[in-house]
Amino acid sequence: xxxxxxxxxxxxxxELGARQRASALLDQGSLRELxxxxxxxxxxxxxxxxxxxxADDGVVVAKGSLGGRPAVLAAIExxxxxxxxxxxxxxxxxxxxxxxxxxNRNGIPTCAVLLLETGGVRLQEANLGLAAIAEVQAAIVELxxxxxxxxxxAGPVGCFGGMSIAxxxxxxxxxxxxxxxxxxxxxxxxxxxxxxxxxxxxxPFIWSLTGGEQRFACGLVDAYVADDAQAIRERLLGILERPxxxxxxxxxxxxxxxxxxxxxxxxxxxxxxxxxxxxxxxA
Amino acid sequence: xxxxxxxxxxxxxxxxxxxxxxxxxxxxxLKVVDAPLAGRPARYLAVVPDxxxxxxxxxxxxxxxxxxxxxxxxxxxxIAADRDAPVKRAVVAVVDVPSQAYxxxxxxLGIHQALAGAVDGYARARLAGHPxxxxxxxKAMSGAFLAHGYxxxxxxxxxxxxxxxxxxxxxxxxxxxxxxxxxxxxxxxKVPPMAYDLDSYASLGLLWETLSVERIEQPGAEDLAxxxxxxxxxxxxxxxAGTDLRGRLGAANRAASRRVRELLRxxx
Numbered sequence: 001x002x003x004x005x006x007x008x009x010x011x012x013x014x015e016l017g018a019r020q021r022a023s024a025l026l027d028q029g030s031l032r033e034l035x036x037x038x039x040x041x042x043x044x045x046x047x048x049x050x051x052x053x054x055a056d057d058g059v060v061v062a063k064g065s066l067g068g069r070p071a072v073l074a075a076i077e078x079x080x081x082x083x084x085x086x087x088x089x090x091x092x093x094x095x096x097x098x099x100x101x102x103x104n105r106n107g108i109p110t111c112a113v114l115l116l117e118t119g120g121v122r123l124q125e126a127n128l129g130l131a132a133i134a135e136v137q138a139a140i141v142e143l144x145x146x147x148x149x150x151x152x153x154a155g156p157v158g159c160f161g162g163m164s165i166a167x168x169x170x171x172x173x174x175x176x177x178x179x180x181x182x183x184x185x186x187x188x189x190x191x192x193x194x195x196x197x198x199x200x201x202x203x204p205f206i207w208s209l210t211g212g213e214q215r216f217a218c219g220l221v222d223a224y225v226a227d228d229a230q231a232i233r234e235r236l237l238g239i240l241e242r243p244x245x246x247x248x249x250x251x252x253x254x255x256x257x258x259x260x261x262x263x264x265x266x267x268x269x270x271x272x273x274x275x276x277x278x279x280x281x282x283a
Numbered sequence: 284x285x286x287x288x289x290x291x292x293x294x295x296x297x298x299x300x301x302x303x304x305x306x307x308x309x310x311x312x313l314k315v316v317d318a319p320l321a322g323r324p325a326r327y328l329a330v331v332p333d334x335x336x337x338x339x340x341x342x343x344x345x346x347x348x349x350x351x352x353x354x355x356x357x358x359x360x361x362i363a364a365d366r367d368a369p370v371k372r373a374v375v376a377v378v379d380v381p382s383q384a385y386x387x388x389x390x391x392l393g394i395h396q397a398l399a400g401a402v403d404g405y406a407r408a409r410l411a412g413h414p415x416x417x418x419x420x421x422k423a424m425s426g427a428f429l430a431h432g433y434x435x436x437x438x439x440x441x442x443x444x445x446x447x448x449x450x451x452x453x454x455x456x457x458x459x460x461x462x463x464x465x466x467x468x469x470x471x472x473k474v475p476p477m478a479y480d481l482d483s484y485a486s487l488g489l490l491w492e493t494l495s496v497e498r499i500e501q502p503g504a505e506d507l508a509x510x511x512x513x514x515x516x517x518x519x520x521x522x523x524a525g526t527d528l529r530g531r532l533g534a535a536n537r538a539a540s541r542r543v544r545e546l547l548r549x550x551x
Contacts, residue, residue, distance in 0.1 A: 168399030
């Protein structure tokens with residue numbers, strides 16, 4: 001009966017907003033939000049374009065603890081402008097990671113968790129979004145030298161654009177079945193390469209290539225977790241308890257170049273062929 | 284669709300390295316050349332068109348799967364070679380990249396992870412003390428620029444209508460933001476981060492220097508001397524000022540980026 005009991009008491013993570021997600025993951029009572037909505041640091045660029053800005057710019061940054069360890073968490077609110085990153089939201093994430101690295105240099109082992117629900121650059125702030133994402137990436141690589149930087153892609157937005165590169169720089173990456181992880185959004189590929197290359201309305205096709213289950217089966221993420229807030233928190237605590245000493249995936253060019261060298265790129269790709277390729281050397 | 288492939292990256296790479304031979308063991312789309320800068324060893328990198336690229340969506344100079352991972356390799360070699368050296372060699376990214384590769388093969392095989400391989404290499408080279416300079420001679424678009432150039436300590440751009448930094452091409456950006464291209468251009472005219480021209484980009488404070496040249500497609504001796512002198516100054520400036528990206532935050536158009544960091548620090 002314990003399974004049934006667990007099911008009845010499970011709490012969907014995907015359905016939570018950014019602030020609720022932060023509170024569900026950090027140790028109870030430890031959350032302290034930085035630059036909360038009352039700080040009113042909004043995008044300086046949206047209103048001139050007739051778009052209502054949001055008082056937190058769609059990013060929640062919170063300090064707290066995880067299993068008693070000092071932690072900073074940044075959660076992107078997928079409901080605001082598709083989770084896109086503009087100047088302010090990007091600076092909140094980059095700045096928080098930069099301060100966490102500084103903590104480590106001062107002897108405080110602050111780790112980081114990034115909740116990534118984002119289409120990437122906010123095109124209404126285009127070049128400043130892109131610059132901010134470059135700074136987020138720089139800060140992940142810097143902090144990762146000291147402590148884990150754990151990315152979580154839960155869905156439903158997924159993680160795209162420059163932020164998918166940021167996800168791929170994390171020391172550990174967790175996904176659910178709802179998650180999608182890919183560089184280019186389906187609409188953009190269809191626009192650039194044509195509908196034969198990528199049909200943005202064919203959702204089963206898109207999930208089969210970029211969905212959480214496929215990414216996990218291909219070894220492109222570290223964990224495939226149920227849509228359950230408690231399960232995700234326990235997974236985070238487990239990683240922090242035993243981070244392991246594997247080389248970050250973004251440093252594994254010898255392995256990936258070897259695999260790509262053996263891949264027949266002539267036929268169009270499908271999910272099964274990619275799985276077979278990436279599982280081939282994991283056995 | 285007929286497009287004239289840009290040779291700017293290749294031409295500037297050849298000019299800056301005095302036609303030195305490239306390193307072997309890389310795809311034809313990534314040129315890796317070791318040649319001096321300011322009398323010291325340096326590594327020059329350029330992603331260039333390869334009409335025979337095995338990946339058909341990466342034949343016009345796009346940064347794709349092979350290019351991303353191979354940049355990671357080229358940078359890791361530099362870091363390893365200078366691990367015990369007191370003075371780390373400089374890295375010059377010659378940037379003329381129209382976009383990342385948009386394709387089904389790319390998404391399926393994880394192009395995001397390949398580009399992370401490149402970003403990782405550049406960021407770690409910078410953190411290890413290698414001066415990293417990006418020289419923009421053509422397009423520097425979106426994910427391609429993130430992977431090849433945007434982790435540099437100093438970004439130098441040549442003044443030319445063909446030099447462009449942006450997050451997305453106009454047609455796609457219009458589609459995603461549910462605007463027409465005309466509407467997009469109207470906003471771009473009054474919102475500097477949305478603009479596609481170099482002066483607007485320069486106003487964001489991300490460039491360390493912009494330079495005019497006579498012949499951008501195929502540099503002459505004077506052009507080359509001016510650009511080389513600028514790269515040497517950039518290298519010296521980095522060696523004096525350190526490895527981070529703080530130099531990008533000074534412009535009036537980045538006031539919000541500074542304010543966010545100040546408030547975060549105060550509330551930390």
